[in-house]
Amino acid sequence: MSGPIVVINPNSNQAVTDGLDRALESFRLQGGPPIECVTLTEGPFGVESQVHSDQVVLPLVRLVEQRADASAFVIACYSDPGIDACRSVSPVPVFGIQESGVLTALSRADRIGIVAIAAASEKRHRLYMRRMGVTSRIAGEHALNMSVDESARGTGTFARLQEVGQALISDGAEALVLGCAGMAVHRAPLEKDLGIPVIDPTQAAVSMAIGTVLANPL
Structure with missing residues (x-):
């Protein structure tokens, strides 16, 4: 049996980790690798700025080094x-x-849209997509302008996702990526409502991890 796929929530909000765990339940396949969701307790309550993003790097490295299994x-x-x-520092992927999430969406559509948590995140996302070399296929990015915690718990999150999703479709998006791990619970109903593929990026990453582990059995 392979060791677990360790899914790390870099913020300290346990509600986000619990939502990830629920969203990944169907990925726990008989004969497949276990999936373990963990919270980086040293992280901020929500990773919502460049400073937050930078401050979790060393705690993430320490956690990875500790999980030799x-x-x-x-x-x-x-x-x-x-x-x-x-x-x-990791001997495994x-x-x-x-x-x-972006690569998965690009396998489903020519032009894609990104749903960000907050406008302040858009520059950080854009720089990374430029590094990936995919900016010509990004139809747009629009923000919910909610906190990570609100996106995971808020009663108005789905209505705001519908509004932002329609705006991105108007921009030319043929598939959407949910730009925060806390939105996982809304993926399936949003896809049904909008009528285009909606990618939960954590599910996309775990799918890739499962494929990699199964292709390289111990």
Whole structure:
């Protein structure tokens, strides 16, 4: 049996981790690798700025170094904080949810839209997509302008997702990526409502991790 795929929530909000755990339940396959969702207790309550993103890098590296039993890691925060540092110390694959979510959406559509948590996040996302070389296929990015906690718990989150999703479709998006791990619970109903593919990036990253682990059995 392979070691677990360790999905790390880099913020300290346990409600977000619990939502990830629920969203990944159907990915726990008989004969497949276990999936373990953990909270980075040293992290901020929500990773909502460049400073927040930078401050979790070393705690993430320490957690990765401590989990020698893992068969793969997923950094479950959009913009993939610490991914290069974690890859530099990990003997197993490390997946980031922005990279995985964008690549998955691009396999479903020519032009895609990104749903951000807050406008302040858009520059950070844009810089990473430029590094990925995919900016020509991004129809747009619009923000909910909610906190990470509100997106995970808020009663008005779905209505705001519908509004932002329609705006991105008007921009030319043919698939959407949810730009925060806390939105996972809304993926399926939003896809049904909008009529285009909606990608939860954590599910996308875990799918890639499962495929990698199963292709390289111990």
